[in-house]
Amino acid sequence: MSTPVLEIRDLKKTYKRGWNAKPVHALKGVSFQIEPGTITGFLGANGAGKTTTIKCLFGLSLPDSGTIKYFGQEGLTNEAKAKIGFLPERPYFYEYLTGREFLRFYGKLSWKDTTSELEKRISQLLDRVGLAHAGDRPLRSYSKGMLQRIGIAQALIHKPEFIILDEPQTGLDPDGRHEVREIIKETAQQGTAVFFSSHLLPDAEQLCKNLVILKQGTLVYSGSTQNLLGQVEKGFRLVSAKSDVLTTQDYASPAELQIAIDQIRKVGGEIREVRALRLTLEEAFAQIGFDKKEARP
Amino acid sequence: MKSVSIIAVNTFREVIRDRILYGIIVFALLLISLSVVLGGLSFTEQAKISADFGFAGIQIGASILSIFVGSTLVAKEIEKQTILTLLARPISRTQFLMGKFFGLFLVIITVMAGLAAVLALLLIYLRLKVDGLFFIALYGVVLESLILVSITLMFGVISRPVMTVIFASSLFLIGHWVSSFEGLMKIKAMATEPIAIYGSKIAKFVPNLERFNWRSAPVYSTPVPAEDLLYATLYAAGWVLVFLALTSFAFRRRDFV
Incomplete structure (x- = not known):
């Protein structure tokens, strides 16, 4: 090192x-x-x-x-x-x-x-x-x-x-x-x-x-x-489509996401995008115990 | 030594590009010109009075330069925070102070050289000799300025510019009165007076600036013994070292908050 x-x-x-x-x-x-x-x-x-x-x-x-x-x-x-x-x-x-x-x-x-x-x-x-x-x-x-x-x-x-x-x-x-x-x-x-x-x-x-x-x-x-x-999970964003209508939904945990995917498939929907939601530094400041107001200029 | 010279050259440039310097030069030139007018008031001693006032003009100019410009030398660096980037470079705080000291001293020497040239022309015009004694008188002013710059620098690192000017001017005045206190002690009737007793005690802690006063030597063609010159040089060097050591000691522990 x-x-x-x-x-x-x-x-x-x-x-x-x-x-x-x-x-x-x-x-x-x-x-x-x-x-x-x-x-x-x-x-x-x-x-x-x-x-x-x-x-x-x-x-x-x-x-x-x-x-x-x-x-x-x-x-x-x-x-x-x-x-x-x-x-x-x-x-x-x-x-x-x-x-x-x-x-x-x-x-x-x-x-x-x-x-x-x-x-x-x-x-x-x-x-x-x-x-x-x-x-x-x-x-x-x-x-x-x-x-x-x-x-x-x-x-x-x-x-x-x-x-x-x-x-x-x-x-x-x-x-x-x-x-x-x-x-x-x-x-x-x-x-x-x-x-x-x-x-x-x-x-x-x-x-x-x-x-x-x-x-x-x-x-x-x-x-x-x-x-x-x-350090802090923010969740996942799922974009799906049914009859060319796009729907965007956020889920807090992988389990909730999995259930949602299964349901969409069941009704003949199409999964367009699944993305882990990353925290921004500002959000991390707020979530891990910083005072957000203090952290701003 | 390289760092000291780089800081000194920059300090020289800083002062040379400052308008206050030219105000002081004009003031000193006016004093020298005034010497001709004052000399004209005497029928018999015109040249001598003019020379006397001319040297006084150079001495006052150099002293004002030492005290007024010296008082802001370090303060400005701290106030404007330029000292932060400077001390982050491979130089010590003492080297920084030495650079400031030599930089201002270089300015004083340059200005004095110019004023001395004007005075020399004036003396030649008044048919007075410009010989070795002329340069000895100037050398006295140089030694006094060295001490004044070191005093001002010392106060400059521990107080604000206004206070520095007050402290340094006070030491300048006391420094010229020291021999009077010593003289008082020699007079029997005055030896027991508090002013003489305390004055002579204070005198031991203040440089006697009258030791460098050889300004009447070229006027009255009085020779200055070589041992006087040597002693005065060592005396000045001793005081300068004391003041610079105190300055360095005070500056070394300073926090730049």
């Missing part, structure tokens, strides 16, 4: 704002791991602890206890950082830099190849995120969607083995969201593990092989998306 790109064990973090403030237990012993080359969605309501977890991963917020291993090694070393890309939530970048200067600045901080290779990579990424035309414009003239896209390019500039994106689709229009989804897919196809937090459940369902779900600082699910959606 390959070494996980990230392994978290029993991560705890408590905040206390002000001397008399009550402590807030942001993370109450979170454990999970990310496998190489996979796309993992990080879900949970606002305040569930997603951003705190991500900040702990980069040492931006110091955990009270727990262990974090990157590529099998404990601690966030510079060697590990060089293999990881990161896009924070609501990114603000140096607005006085042009898109190209911005990528060059971040590239130089982790780049090992030659300068000309870096320049090639910058052009390639600008093209990939659809900003080739705006590469020489200062970031202050970029729209929100453009900033998000240049932010993703920044996270990918050094060809990382693992990228962490904190709500990369927030504030984007449908086209922008689609574009980000495609970039995530392509990145994973090239062998990079992607871990991204999101409130957009349909996107997460479509993209993610695995899911990590937090609720109020506690891990409530970590595993494959397929397993989560298979």
Whole structure:
């Protein structure tokens, strides 16, 4: 079995704002791991602890206890950082830099190849995120969607083995969201593990092989998306026809379905389609104990 | 070291592209120009008064730059959250701070070089010599700015920009009064006064910025002994290291919530 790109064990973090403030237990012993080359969605309501977890991963917020291993090694070393890309939530970048200067600045901080290779990579990424035309414009003239896209390019500039994106689709229009989804897919196809937090459940369902779900600082699910959606049976849909009149009916159990099929055949009806009804991620959230309202953006 | 220089160059670029810098430069140029007007008020000492005010203009410009621009250097990165992506790169928090420190210092040196060129032309016009002493006076301002940047950076990581400006300006003023407290202790009648006693105690914890004041040397052609220069350099380096170490210590445990 390959070494996980990230392994978290029993991560705890408590905040206390002000001397008399009550402590807030942001993370109450979170454990999970990310496998190489996979796309993992990080879900949970606002305040569930997603951003705190991500900040702990980069040492931006110091955990009270727990262990974090990157590529099998404990601690966030510079060697590990060089293999990881990161896009924070609501990114603000140096607005006085042009898109190209911005990528060059971040590239130089982790780049090992030659300068000309870096320049090639910058052009390639600008093209990939659809900003080739705006590469020489200062970031202050970029729209929100453009900033998000240049932010993703920044996270990918050094060809990382693992990228962490904190709500990369927030504030984007449908086209922008689609574009980000495609970039995530392509990145994973090239062998990079992607871990991204999101409130957009349909996107997460479509993209993610695995899911990590937090609720109020506690891990409530970590595993494959397929397993989560298979945990609760929704039933079956039967489409039948008699005298060219189509009838669609849902059945809760295989037994009920079997009885219905027998009856249709008895009266000379025709079975056109039998399909297991899969849960959507939103429905799974509601059925396995999540508060649906919380799970929505 | 590579990371420090990359951050320093970016900081240099950030400050150079900021309008506030040009406001400070214009202000310093006005002070230098004012020196000609003020010098004109004296019949006999015009050149010397002008030179004195000219150096003061450079010193004030460099100090304002150190304190006002320095106060927002780290705060802006935290407020705009650019620090998150930066610290996720293979650099340590101390390297980040060093980059900020050297970046601003590079700006101060660049601006000072420009202002010094203007002052040199002015002094040549007023038939004063621009010799080694001229550069020694500037060197004093450079050493003082190094300390000021490190002080501002230290306050910048633990407080808001407004408070940083207040704290750093206070240390700047106290730093220039330190020798007065030491002087008071030497006067018998004042030695038992609380202001002299407490003042001299505080003075031990504050850098004496008057040690770098060689601005009258080129005006009155007073030589500055080499050991004074060496001692002042070591003194400045010591304080800068102390402030940077404290800054790094405070910054290392900081949570970016």
